[in-house]
Amino acid sequence: MSWEKSVRRVTPYVPGEQPKDKNIIKLNTNECPYPPAPKVRELISGLRYEDMRLYPDPEASSLIKALSGYYNVPEDQIFVGVGSDDVLSMAYLTFFNSDNPILFPDITYSFYDVWAELYKVPYKKIPLRDDFTIDFTEYYGDKQPNGGIIIANPNAPVGIYEPVSKIEDVVAHNPDSVCIIDEAYIDFGGESALPLIKKYDNVLIVQTFSKSRAMAGMRIGYAFGSKKLIKYMQDAKFSFNSYTMNRPSLELGIAAIEDDVYFKETCNKIIATRERVKKELSALGFTFPDSKANFIFAKHDKLTGEELFLALKNAGIYVRHWNADRIYDYLRITIGTDEEMDKLISFLQKYL
Template sequence: MGWEEKVRRVVPYIPGEQPKQKGIIKLNTNECPYPPSPLVKRKAAEFRTDELRLYPDPDASLLVKSLADYYGVKEDQIFVGVGSDDVLAMSFLTFFNSDRPVLFPDITYSFYDVWAELFQIPYRCPALDEDFRLKKEDYLSENGGIVIPNPNAPTGLYEELDTIEEIVASNPDSVVIIDEAYVDFGGRSALELVDKYENLLVVQTFSKSRAMAGIRIGFAAGSSKLICYLKDVKFSFNSYTMNAPSIAWGAASILDDGYFKETVGKIINTRERVKKELSALGFVFPDSSSNFIFASHKSIPASELFEALKQEGIYVRHFNKPRIDNYLRITIGTDEQMDELLTFLKRYI
């Protein structure tokens, strides 16, 4: 073994498949089916590549100011990173530093336990109830921190803000992270509570509702003290994580609020239509408030449907895990893409 005995070994996170062939319908990674704002396209066309010889602004000031103005918080209450995964990883490293277990649900974003293992953070995963709902009382016991995705992934269920606030208020000695990757598709954001609770950190991403998964932008909002600690860890790790195009194009996306709301509205309308169609085909699913539907068929196994769809060039996500191995997570695409999915399902079922 020798040197291998000293290697830090973890089981890595496995993202959704990224097929290389053309002409497929990709509904497996919750990407936005529409392009980013035209303002982003304009900024990209105007970007001077000779500026890439310079380091980017380590504070990402333009993007931070745009976010602070948009969400009505101070600039020292915003932290940005290379996608929300980067922001969350830094948050785990910064705030979860005790012998008490960090709490997050048993059915949730599967990167949480990877970070906990990587950073050697003790954790416990309270089980969601039979309807995949959070049991509030599970988060009122002693802990080393809490992470709750809202809406949850992969279930798509949103917990009311009153429930979230009670958990935050009941844990003044722990940092509570609310991961809101999908909140723009349904529900109230906990951002409105960050001035009320010093221990609350709200994390969002540009990868879903802002159609910018390929440029990697995420951010957190919280008390200035939380953000200061987060920056200290980040700048101890890497000073220049946000590249210059990300900063400029992210700020442009924030400016185009009309396009943002129009895009989100289209996805929500398509989601609600597809819910009715899937239900008529014999599917059951939690009432999604996200940009995907977590569906199980009453008689056909999810694994069979997954393979049949893949053969047809339609990619969805299947998790071979306890309690959810008979469900498919289906990203909401364009109306045309969803019609092709539904046409195949009608023929197959």
């Protein structure tokens, strides 16, 4: 058919499987195993259904004000979107328009090259070291002329956190490029690079409510940057879709921010479970990088990743596996509740 010649063809991002059976132990999409904050539950019953006929605030002013107060960042330096995926996609559209390739690791969030293909942005994958750490010198602008940089920290799916000093080193060596730091997992064990926005006008820090705030279903993401960066993103957003954040998400997002005690308790529970499970997996012969996220990226020397993935799935335990170079034998295991992780360990003990 002649019209197909003009179709923009891309290989889409493939998310983790969403099983319909509620009895499945779901450890494959890095969702929080605990419910949203109690204040979110309280507010849900009070949402005015008649207001659903009205458009939401296109500027998301109330949510931005709440984020501003919590993070002590001026409101005009905050951008919000429908999950961090929406924020990152808009950042690609806004900032990555050079003939030079953007740079990101060869093992990282697999949406990065999908957006590059979709927006026709040239890109280059920089190999991680053998231990899955990032060689930041490979991102220096004088060594690798580029049209932008995106780095996840902690990096997914490996879970390794890099200190802010190394992030700043990359930003400082790329004054002519926008550097995006994807901090989807920062609340599980690391220092945010947020202070860098006060020192550099070319760095964008992206975070999300989907992981540590247990609100993946509400789709709330946000970014911090210089006033100029945020203004450019807002202009692109309002040229694309003005009403991206729905009314319930705006209101429930504020409630989640206000319940800070619950937020920190939940993060600490996940961290404690993660550290316990690391020891138990090590005792079973698994090896893995030292994760600072809400997942563990593990392999077993005596079994392939595919075999373990299928065995776990048959037992009703879903984890993530990629049929990809360098990581074929690894499984990404989301940290669930203590009960869920006990069942995982119990199955592995019997299977091995």
